[in-house]
Amino acid sequence: MTALEGVKVICVGQFYFAPYCSMLMARLGADVIKVEAPEGDPYRRLPTVDHDGFPIQFRFLNSGKRTIRLDLKQPGGQEILRNLVRTADVLVQNLSPGAMDRRGLGYEQLSAINPALIMASGTGFGSFGPYAGQPAMDLTIQARSAIMSTTGFADGAPVRTGPSVVDFVAGTHMLSGVLAALFQRTRTGRGQHVEVALQDAIIPSLTSNIAGLLSEATESHERTGNRHGGLAVAPYNAYRTNDGWIAVLCPTDAHWRRLCELMADPATDDPRFAAMSGRCADIDEVDAIVERWTSARPKDLLAQMLVEAGIPSAPVVTLPELLEDPHVRERGVLRTVTDEQGSFMTIGSPLFLSDSPMVEPWRAREVGADTDEVLTNELGMSVDDIAKLREAGVI
Template sequence: MTERRAFDGIVVLDLSQVYNGPYCTLLLGQLGAEIIKIEPFRGEPVRWRVVGEQQTAAFDLLNGGKKSLRLDLKNPRGRELFLRLVSRADVVVENFAPGTLQRLSLGYEVLAQANERIILASGRGYGASTPQAEMRAMDLTIQAVTGVMATTGRPDQPPTKAGPAVADFFGGTHLMGAVAAALYQRTVTGRGQHVEVAMQDAVTPSLASSIAGHLDSGGTLPERTGNRHGGLAVCPYNVYPASDGWVAILCMTDGHWQSLCRLMDRADLAGDPAYASPPARVAQMDKLDEIVAMWTGQLNRDAIVGRLQAAGVPCAAVLGLPDVMAGPLVGADGMIRPVRGAGDHPAYVFGSPLRLADSPPLPAEAAPDLGEHTEEILVRRLGLDASEVRELRDENIV
């Protein structure tokens, strides 16, 4: 049987940059779409943001397997070439500052004139109905306005950004979902459409525990709870010391709590009505955290995790980045895949978290050099000959 993937035959013109849009197109590409990354002459910002001439690891991670076309969209001829590509494509993805496509005379109405089936997918910072809709946004600013920073850190410390770029990647994931929905709807209507996803909207549901805690308590709970449950509704729920590091442990159910008590040899706690329900345990949170920490501090991480897992109690060792890069997430079928980049230098690209039984994963490929596929794309997709490509290069259009 011929191997096919979910988005085989779909052509995506990727105008996006940094993390939000490139993650959307990475996911589409890993399901079979052909991704043509269209960049300005100096490349997108993430390529060279570290001092030096070698492209950054961040660019490598998010752009594996894409094709790179260098194109000046501000030049009328470059714009004309782009619209010719649009006429033969399925999706355009962008996450420019608000109004950028309109200033380039490449808004959705113009794209739809070139191809009524085109889907324009726009990654935005703020929701269209919010006062900030026209403001520029980055992951940090979205964390600031959505409550992510206010709910991250300890109560006696300033608001802290989340370590991961949660707004960028939640936004990119939701944008990919919107593209998939629009492609499906096109099979019914025969038309494309403009889809938008605001990072502000995409990240807000992840605050469910904190928002619920705020509502349920009438606004009396602290916003920042450190490593404790965001709504302070679960206990034990924390990061506890081991003899060689740290372990995250949580007891979501009474059964988890009873199992933990048996492991700690604390039958007195298991049978004590003062700890018999989630609210009762939450009321004694400081005391219980101290008790659990006394037990974990006597054991190493592996011993704690082994015993808790065997008893069915949710837990995990807290791993640093060196541990992660030396662990099972890295490998040919992992989420972080080793490849050989330009000049045969070692690099990594992200794998896909989307697992479809009938859409096998693509082999990992390195991120492209800037403009690496320019001639291939112009010749194969637009039918230009070598002399025309040379002329475009000479005029600094490609």
């Protein structure tokens, strides 16, 4: 048995936000039906394709889901969605703000059809507040939420984070809200609306940066490069090695003392460096001492020495190195699946439950590949009914 066995999810999602939430639910055993506009999810048209010409981003986020083509701008498409909702447990969506309500598919309308429905809506800024209703994407939320202004080096321009952290953090928050609502429903019998805003989801990650701003005991810096966001921990940086870089941090004085033993540098005997406050006050000197030691050694040797000493550290790996990492391969979050068509890479699950095995994802399908099967088996439509809908451009 899987954690979400028997749970039916309708995903009216696009890009990363809602699709990541529904992907995690699929890996937990839910039956996920992805609803796409006639032209398909925009990420089906990205130029980053696999060896078989299929868009990689779409495959990563949508393997393991059934997919139907449905024009929600047409009354016929709206009616089909309402009928699917009658037997659904969850609907997740991140269409443009207000799009579902304008089509008569908002929570109030859908919950009247199925009071047990849990509907999760993802937007940039939520349903209230001065920015409510404004369109948003990962990049614009990073700009509006001080992620860009706190990323990069003090003498450089604001920088977007490499990964799309906002979309994936928000998708994880959406999953949390849906699971909480499912649990509450076991006691009340009622569904509810779950709202997750991209900006709300990412702001807590700025805790160290905000602490540095509010603290009167330390100097505030907007961008700190690879140093601690509040400049409250030292050493805490990426240091040059003779073959790349390594990240090292000492969150306690005990960690620093163990690092000093490894470095065997007389400069560390300076009493200014004995306590965290002193090291933070003279952070440039501390970083110079550490890099003097790391720059003479390879990153993998340093990583081994630091791990053995119990000091938090890691070599800075490249993307090609990550894909070949034996630990990443064994964990299977990035996984290669083999089927009758060959092999493809997709995302497994970062959630490991001891009594709920992950459902192995199948290959993401072409847009509308499961439309006929879903309409027949879920709604009992005839071949003629489906043909008429297709002729009208509804499916």
